[in-house]
Amino acid sequence: MSKMATETSQRLRSGAVIAVAMGIMNLATYGYTVLAAHTIGKEPYGAFSALMGALLVISVLSLGLQATGARRISSAPDQVVAIERVVLSVGLRSALVLAALGFAIAPLLNAVLHLESLPTALLVGLTAFPLTYMGAQLGVLQGERRWGPLAAVYLAQGLGRFGFGAVLIVIRPGEFSAILGVALGAWLPVVVGWWALRRPRTGAPHSEGHPGLDLLREVGHSSQALLAFFALSNADILVARATMSDSEAGLYAAGLIMVKAVLFLPQFVVVYAFPSLSQESSNRRTLVLALAMSAALGLVAVLAVAVLPGLALQFVGGDDFADIKGDIWKFAIVGTLLSMLQLLVYSALARRQGRAILFIWTALAVLVGLALSVATATSLVMVVVAVDAVLFLGLLTMALAQARPGVQIPAETRPA
Template sequence: MRDSSTLRDKISGFSSGGGQIAVAMAIMNFATYAYTILVAHTVGPASYGAFLATMNLLIIVSVASLGVQATAARRIAADPEHVGQIERSILGVTYRAAAALGVLLLVLSPVVDRALRLDSLPIAFLVAASAVPVTIMGAQAGILQGERRWRALGLLYIAAGVPRVAVGAALLAWRPTELWAIVAVFVGFCAPVVVGWWALRLPQRREAYSQEHRGRAILWESVHNGQALLAYFALTSVDIIVARNVLSDHDSGLYGAGLILTKAMLFLPQFVVVVAFPSMSTVEHRRRALLRSLSLVAVLGLAGAVATWLLSSLAIVFVGGAQYAEIEGQLWIFAILGTVLSLVQLLIYSVLARQGRRSILIVWAGLALIIGLGLLVSSIGALVVVVLGVDLVVLAALLVVSAVILRREDTAMGPGPVSLQ
């Protein structure tokens, strides 16, 4: 009876945590999308190009933040007895890394300005300044995620989106330029750091020291996590670069519109990864957490793809309207592509949770295949088939590797009850 009660408590905890994070991330993503639309309508096409280029660079910079977040969440979930030491080490490493990254980007500001054709050194300076709070936020989010403090983590995610819109609307009403649009982004990056500081303001108790959680070990794990996530982001983004090189401007624009739906389907189940990752970091819960998460993401993706197929006229409005009508009949394929990428992301985080190394080579190989095969096509349909086909191969390979490793872990653990968490 007691085991049944514990099981219900864990299911209830997962559900409530998932619900809170789902709502918070939905608010964050909607606010981010709304701000992008606001900038596009306010600053004009030429300035919007500079804004978009800057935001793409900041996405690359944020890989360091995500690497630190994964490290913090995994270590705290896997070794809760040393949460105080891990928190102090993570924050110490992150503060130094954030400062170093900020200084490096500050030195490279003239290069960034010229490479992105910004014609504005202040914007390049803001990229360097933004790197600091972005990286610190990753550590704070990882600590809260590892401790399963879903409410505080949800507030942090909301703070990452809403202040950007509020401050940005005011600044753009005053000065509708790309510079002030990026100023609002910088302020928006600082807001969640304040929330994270408040949530973590009470220091954890000091426990016995563990060599495993030294600063150097944390730094190297964060670097590994960062390169794995960089491979994933490259896999999800390289097709639009290929499209710009093999398709006409008109067709590459249509393909880019389809990718809006792909990104929506990719971000829709993002909360599943956040909630499941701590459980995937513990051997006894890893298999169940991964299976449940894969099933949930697949169901959400299937529902989204079917809805896109049945309501294609509504979906085309979402991706840009009547001017993109030529792509309407293929939107359901882009929805499936987003779901496949979401499943790949979940498996990559599973690899990070068990600290796998060689599995990430599959992702890098997939990236090379998309580039190599994509450059041989000359139509939207052919390109999306190539990208989807390669991503399915990557997904299948990661599934096989994960199944083999999890079976070995189950064998090593021996028979016994498996908790649901």
Template sequence: MTTAASPPSRLGRLLDRGGVIAIAIMVMNVATYAFQMVAARLMGPNQYGSLASLLALMMIVAVLQLGLQATAARRIAASPDDVGRVERGILRLAYRSSLLLCGLLLLLSPAVERLLRLDSIYPAILVALGAIPMTVMGAQAGILQGERRWRPLALLYLAAGAPRFVIGFAALLVRPTEGSAMAAVALSNFAPVVVGWFALRHGNRAEDPESLKPLVSEIWHGSFALLAFFALSNIDILIARNVLSDHNSGLYAAGLILTKAVLFLPQFVTVVAFPAMSATDSRRRALLGSLGFVAGLGLICVAGAAVLSALAMVFVGGHAYDDVQGRLWLFALLGTLLSSLQLLVYAVLARQSRRSAYLVWAAVVVVAAVGSQVGSLTGLVVLVCVTDAVLLSILLTHSLWRMKDDPAPAR
């Protein structure tokens, strides 16, 4: 006897729609993590500390990329009849803003060299050059996302991760230095742009592009909270580079490899939950359910790092970093807190709230002010964990309070 298939649940529909993107993002993150793990092994603590600080700087620079992506996706999804106008306006803005960002970073490269105590100015220059394709990629990804072209978008994400590992590994085998690693990163940033160009080369671009002024305004407001989060999640390595010795800052950077792994492990949850968090009748349930999953997965990682710390050392650099082994669980805890905070930040974006971003910036100020007075590796990671935990509690309480008048979910 046959029975009629039951209609797919909302979660099932979300997984079907975002599954290919979730897989691509996970592969991208694994490739990025593998590149950092190989770099830590081949470069050693002293050199890897400077590379980690440069990669942290690139993540902060990438906020413009994410702002462009979010704006393009929202505009196209809201006005599908104006795809041509939005596409042309977004790409025009991306090209201009990428060149302006590159110019600004070139002007700041001497300061970056001194701040991060680099061996030369060339790695800072490579960060500036790599910002051009990275920014353009954000616009391309947003257009594909808004048009719901999931397969090309997945290929773009894959191109953002795999070439970095392949090119970076080859470059570090030839010369394991910060300059060689950053040259590989800058070069690999062009791979997703090529994929995006092929995917959009037959796009219908209107002769009358969308005005840049409203786009700039929307990108600014959308990027403000993301910039705060990326500043909070990366400022500690910049502090470590300046207040700790080269060896200890390298140990801290190795511990952050585990932190980033735990942070990015549940990133697909945000991809799947974001649409539900945008609807008033489902965002409370989506937020609490997703947060519970992210926190539970993170706590499993914390327990694993504590019990299997010797095994975890294999993934953060090997025996050269043995001094950080007993504190790996703290770095896993930091990753858990950051992954939970990231979900809350996207929940803020989903309900288009702007004030919550100031709370994240306040946490950045606290870490920067107090962290500059900390003289030990353990002290710094504990400070960041405590600050993030307090911020998480405040943001969650504020978000639930703002949702108290939301309509009940449909049954």
């Protein structure tokens, strides 16, 4: 077998490992979400979904750490040991700060989201620490392309949430138990990540140092971009929870189960492609292939939901949410658009495209403004489809223009 054939075979196997691990993680995560929807009731589930939206927004620092660590290591493999040390150190301090912030804003979350349970809101801070530190661990493993340990961390993330959460909500149904399961499950992948990184890799090159301050600035830049994306993808449920009736907000939260399922269906594409997106020689080709794969998976999901709405209804919560049955395919479209937007956001991070962040924040402002003017779940999902579609076209045009041959990453943004 030729060297090229061997390398291709290894890449396919590595991609398959990540795809399977993240598929199981997402299946466990959304299996838990569906179990919660069926078990805790419509109104408690609306509160649970709103808190999960808040956690996703809070976790952007974790994703910023992961993106920065992966980009730096894949772009500067001669500095892997120094980068790992800095990323893990920054990750630990950031986790402590974000956990403290989560505890501090708990009373505000309790009031704004109408939880009527401060202990439930405090669980956001308890979850923030492991979620943030896990991002630093994932960034190191992803940048080094250590796909086996990376897959193990993702598996632990999904299975930990399902294992702890399922037991808790069966024993005592309610939003507190549902969020507590998420908080406890978030610690399992941190343990797995620690185990994978506990010993130095003898084959990894060493370097004298790495510019930690520069890395911190990039973490901030990456986190801001990801904050914009996750705020965009979760602002709708927060607006629904704050302005709609509990019944309508619960219906919309059920539809979001489909959105998140379709959004994370091709998530392995982002994880596997990101190190290549950081390399100028393969950026455009990788982006086009990744977008095509995400679009194909999304199209399959939309068609399946349109043909089998009854089965889709059971997936998002069952007969209690029957009023949303005819609109579930629209939520699948939202998930498809968001999955491709996520790829474009990571492509922008890889090439340090600052204008993309402005586009996303502008779209968020437009989305919130329009969302405040509607009063039903059906109307809100159509608003989200329109805003996401326009944003996708704008970011795609920018990405293809700046990823064409001959367009270089600015020197000041390249690894030191």
